[in-house]
Amino acid sequence: MRYTLQVQYIGKNYAGSQIQFEKGKEIETPTIQGELEKAISTLLFGNTENINRQIKTVFSGRTDRGVNSEGQVIHFDTDKSIVASKFVYQLNEILPSDISVTDLNEVDVKFHAQKSAKRRYYRYVFINRKCKNAFDGDLMRVKFDIDINRINKSLSYIIGEHDFSSFKSSGTLNPSKVCFIEKAVCFKDGDKVIIDIVGNRFLYNMVRTIVGTLLEIEGHNRSAEHMKQVLDTCDRCKAGHTVNPYGLTLMKVEY
Numbered sequence: 001m002r003y004t005l006q007v008q009y010i011g012k013n014y015a016g017s018q019i020q021f022e023k024g025k026e027i028e029t030p031t032i033q034g035e036l037e038k039a040i041s042t043l044l045f046g047n048t049e050n051i052n053r054q055i056k057t058v059f060s061g062r063t064d065r066g067v068n069s070e071g072q073v074i075h076f077d078t079d080k081s082i083v084a085s086k087f088v089y090q091l092n093e094i095l096p097s098d099i100s101v102t103d104l105n106e107v108d109v110k111f112h113a114q115k116s117a118k119r120r121y122y123r124y125v126f127i128n129r130k131c132k133n134a135f136d137g138d139l140m141r142v143k144f145d146i147d148i149n150r151i152n153k154s155l156s157y158i159i160g161e162h163d164f165s166s167f168k169s170s171g172t173l174n175p176s177k178v179c180f181i182e183k184a185v186c187f188k189d190g191d192k193v194i195i196d197i198v199g200n201r202f203l204y205n206m207v208r209t210i211v212g213t214l215l216e217i218e219g220h221n222r223s224a225e226h227m228k229q230v231l232d233t234c235d236r237c238k239a240g241h242t243v244n245p246y247g248l249t250l251m252k253v254e255y
Helices: 032-043 084-094 148-156 206-219 225-233
Strands: 001-009 057-059 068-077 099-107 120-129 160-163 178-189 193-199 246-255
Touching: 001 032, 032 057, 032 068, 032 084, 032 099, 084 099, 120 206, 148 178, 148 193, 148 206, 148 225, 178 246, 193 206
Parallel strands: 068 246
Antiparallel strands: 001 068, 001 099, 057 068, 120 193, 120 246, 160 178, 178 193
């Protein structure tokens, strides 16, 4: 039987969502996947010391070190029958305090958390204020004034299907650099600037590099058309820096 879970996590204490390997061997570093597989295996089999976890999870997509999730989706297979409400409650009692799960469902064995996904919704949040505040947490603080209208104009150029090579990191493994962006919008909530981007797929560090390019446009008072120029070059050197991961959250995955 195949089951799905929705997963929430705060990523700052983990080396990303996926288990890390080096020369074919698993690296002993905390990951969301590692914690989930250990907890699910413990709950189903009681094997707290089993290095070769009996449950393997598949994520809708990889999130980097420090990136958060409100709507990550995973699937896993087991021949054990699961009572959803009881399982979710017990799993949350086992998981670390910065990881939680909801919405366990049995699905068809043809369902695939990554390959079946139609769109992914990311949100990046940063503070726009000169002075720090003790409650800013890990969010990036931008001291210069932000023009929301110009940011939205800049974002309009990435909507649609494009080659996003300009915004990919060197760690991108998938040879296809074409993504379809359905929505890209920016708004303010007090001192917080919120950028929502929805697309069918995203390249490694793509959202964070888009935000870095937006801040370069704002910081140097460039025209919004600079975003289109960067996009069209398909040259990573033309884009802005990759901003820190702590403001980025995977909000939702739709199927």
